[in-house]
Amino acid sequence: MKVVCLWFPKEIQMIKLAEVCLRFSPQICFRGNQALFIEYGKCKKIYSEETFFARLQVVLKRMKLTASMAQGQDIPDTLVLAKYQKRSLDALPLLALIELADPFNKDLIAQKYIQKMISAFSDLGINTIGQFKKIPVAELISRFGPIAILCMQRTKGEMTLPWPAWKPEEEVFEKSNFPYFEFYGELEPILFELKKQLDLIFQRLWARALKAQTLRIRIYCETNSLNPSPFREFNFDFLFPQGQTKGALNVIKERLSKEFEKKPIKTPIEGVETRVTRTVPGVMGQKNLLHNREEIAEQLHSLLNQLTEAHGKDNIFHAEMTEDRRPEKSWKRSDKPTISSLGKLEGRVPLRPTHLIRPEKIEVTAGFIHIRKKAYKIMNWSESVERITGGWINSPTSEKNTYDRNYYQAELETGMIITVFQTPNQQFYLHGYFG
Amino acid sequence: MATSERVHKLKLLIGGLEEPAGREYLSAPALSCGIPRGSIIELLGPYRTEWLAQFLKLHPEFRTFWAEREQHILPTALYQRGLDLTKITFGTLGEDLILPLRRVLQSQLYQIVIAPQKFTEIRILKAFQLFTEKSNSVLFLMGDKAPSQAWPISMQLEIKKSPNSQFQIDILRQKHGTNLS
Numbered sequence: 001m002k003v004v005c006l007w008f009p010k011e012i013q014m015i016k017l018a019e020v021c022l023r024f025s026p027q028i029c030f031r032g033n034q035a036l037f038i039e040y041g042k043c044k045k046i047y048s049e050e051t052f053f054a055r056l057q058v059v060l061k062r063m064k065l066t067a068s069m070a071q072g073q074d075i076p077d078t079l080v081l082a083k084y085q086k087r088s089l090d091a092l093p094l095l096a097l098i099e100l101a102d103p104f105n106k107d108l109i110a111q112k113y114i115q116k117m118i119s120a121f122s123d124l125g126i127n128t129i130g131q132f133k134k135i136p137v138a139e140l141i142s143r144f145g146p147i148a149i150l151c152m153q154r155t156k157g158e159m160t161l162p163w164p165a166w167k168p169e170e171e172v173f174e175k176s177n178f179p180y181f182e183f184y185g186e187l188e189p190i191l192f193e194l195k196k197q198l199d200l201i202f203q204r205l206w207a208r209a210l211k212a213q214t215l216r217i218r219i220y221c222e223t224n225s226l227n228p229s230p231f232r233e234f235n236f237d238f239l240f241p242q243g244q245t246k247g248a249l250n251v252i253k254e255r256l257s258k259e260f261e262k263k264p265i266k267t268p269i270e271g272v273e274t275r276v277t278r279t280v281p282g283v284m285g286q287k288n289l290l291h292n293r294e295e296i297a298e299q300l301h302s303l304l305n306q307l308t309e310a311h312g313k314d315n316i317f318h319a320e321m322t323e324d325r326r327p328e329k330s331w332k333r334s335d336k337p338t339i340s341s342l343g344k345l346e347g348r349v350p351l352r353p354t355h356l357i358r359p360e361k362i363e364v365t366a367g368f369i370h371i372r373k374k375a376y377k378i379m380n381w382s383e384s385v386e387r388i389t390g391g392w393i394n395s396p397t398s399e400k401n402t403y404d405r406n407y408y409q410a411e412l413e414t415g416m417i418i419t420v421f422q423t424p425n426q427q428f429y430l431h432g433y434f435g
Numbered sequence: 436m437a438t439s440e441r442v443h444k445l446k447l448l449i450g451g452l453e454e455p456a457g458r459e460y461l462s463a464p465a466l467s468c469g470i471p472r473g474s475i476i477e478l479l480g481p482y483r484t485e486w487l488a489q490f491l492k493l494h495p496e497f498r499t500f501w502a503e504r505e506q507h508i509l510p511t512a513l514y515q516r517g518l519d520l521t522k523i524t525f526g527t528l529g530e531d532l533i534l535p536l537r538r539v540l541q542s543q544l545y546q547i548v549i550a551p552q553k554f555t556e557i558r559i560l561k562a563f564q565l566f567t568e569k570s571n572s573v574l575f576l577m578g579d580k581a582p583s584q585a586w587p588i589s590m591q592l593e594i595k596k597s598p599n600s601q602f603q604i605d606i607l608r609q610k611h612g613t614n615l616s
Contacts, residue, residue, distance in 0.1 A: 296544065299542065299544055300498075300542075300544050303538065303539070303542045303544060304524070306538065307526065307535055307538065307539075310534070310535065311526065311527075311528055311529075311531075311535065314527075315526060315527040315528065315529075316524065316525075316526050316527075317524070317525055318520065318521065318523070318524060318525070319510030319513075319514075319520045319523070319525060320520070321510075321511065321514055321520070327509060327511065330509075330511040331509070331510040331511050331514075337520070337521035337522075338521065339521055340514065340520065345511075345514065345515050346515070349511075349515070351512070351515055352509055352511050352512040352515055353509060353512060354484040354485060354488065354508065354509060354512045354513075355484065355507045355508060355509065356507060356508075356509040356512075357507060414481070415481055415595070415596070416481055432509065434482075434485065435481045435482050435483065435484050435485060
């Protein structure tokens with residue numbers, strides 16, 4: 001086996017590069033977004049080693065990437081040689097044991113043990129792989145267990161790593177061209193065409209037990225001086241994955257009608273393309289005859305997608321409880337309904353007001369509260385006080401993010417019960433009301 | 436019992452009114468006649484949200500859409516009052532309330548829809564009434580001024596609290612008869 005490893009000092013879009021490198025060899029894998037491995041030995045009848053490296057350099061140049069390269073017999077060896085830019089394993093620092101033992105960066109527990117082993121060896125003056133290889137194996141087992149054996153086997157090349165399978169993700173897309181029938185920026189004919197495309201796309205996805213999470217639509221139009229761009233692109237990232245045309249089409253219609261109103265297409269439309277850019281696992285199987293829960297969930301997701309498209313992700317939400325005592329931070333927005341793990345708040349947190357407003361400065365005088373320059377008689381002022389303080393642990397030197405509030409409840413002559421808080425500088429703020 | 440409700444009961448007893456058949460009523464706190472499904476209910480008074488929270492607690496099986504112009508409802512308060520937050524979808528919709536509410540009602544996925552009462556056009560309320568009837572849901576409109584005169588609103592309740600901290604409800608309008616079951 002002949003392997004080449006490309007190591008990138010910064011993270012890159014590895015899938016794109018891997019797809020381009022498929023022209024060299026079908027046997028490709030990568031470590032995150034930093035290392036790419038190509039097995040090129042089996043393709044020697046197609047190109048020589050020199051041609052392969054020359055072509056690889058051209059690909060990197062075209063993609064404006066710089067990488068350090070190493071070739072060898074196995075994945076771990078090439079990875080560490082490329083990363084540390086050395087010619088021999090013996091010269092590598094002991095830290096390279098982590099990559100040697102776990103070249104795909106998947107076993108964090110093993111990495112932790114190796115790290116401990118490295119620090120122990122560093123204390124003993126063993127700093128390179130060459131020195132490590134000289135240690136008798138029997139001594140390693142008694143002190144560091146099987147992980148040390150694994151490291152030793154990898155350094156000596158005694159263990160072959162199985163090549164993980166990778167193949168590019170299948171693309172689901174549909175494209176229609178309009179060579180004769182020219183129409184301008186009307187929405188209806190485009191939606192009509194999109195419906196046909198989405199029907200086909202969702203059928204294909206359903207057969208694969210998938211749902212569309214992100215979708216890209218391109219509307220190709222004739223170019224002229226006013227419209228230099230050959231296509232208009234619309235990207236959809238659904239709040240909930242879509243498995244049906246109806247739901248997806250409603251969201252698309254919402255976006256397109258808005259966009260066409262803002263920026264109409266003034267040249268003839270030449271084609272429409274719909275491409276699923278990301279899929280998630282869906283449900284495959286016969287319709288459940290006993291209940292229609294899946295269908296209702298699908299309809300609900302479709303409705304929420306549509307509302308989110310129209311009003312923004314922040315404005316259609318579910319609420320999730322948090323541990324924070326501050327009323328405004330005691331919950332957070334969530335895309336999906338989440339069951340709270342907080343349990344009952346009774347006895348731990350005083351009853352909160354049903355309505356919360358932005359803190360509004362008020363004045364409290366003897367027997368009266370002045371809200372927006374209007375005086376309200378206080379009928380009842382709570383005897384208990386809730387003190388909420390915090391934030392100081394995060395910024396011990398700055399007061400910017402700290403909070404220190406004393407909460408009171410007051411019943412006004414109108415019958416309304418309000419929540420006010422007092423700051424350390426004796427200012428009062430209205431924060432909510434019951435009702 | 437409120438005067439309007441007493442008069443209504445008397446009318447029913449003397450045969451002056453016919454009890455509409457087939458309408459489902461939902462039990463509600465401090466409201467013996469219940470809340471008719473498939474109708475628009477306007478809630479007024481200083482304790483309408485507290486009452487609504489108690490009502491939702493009585494019906495944990497229902498999905499609720501809570502629409503507001505700006506986010507004022509505190510979900511923590513609802514959680515403290517025993518509501519299941521996974522059943523509630525919140526919507527901060529700004530000025531544009533009609534279209535999203537119409538979508539929500541038309542979808543027939545939410546049994547309870549709550550929105551601020553900012554609608555004066557009969558045409559819009561009539562559309563809402565038709566959708567609520569079709570979906571058999573309840574649309575609660577949270578009024579904060581005088582009760583609306585619009586005829587598509589089936590029921591108007593003014594909710595206060597009595598000195599012993601019990602809900603005190605005045606039925607200002609009741610168009611769909613009384614639940615005698």
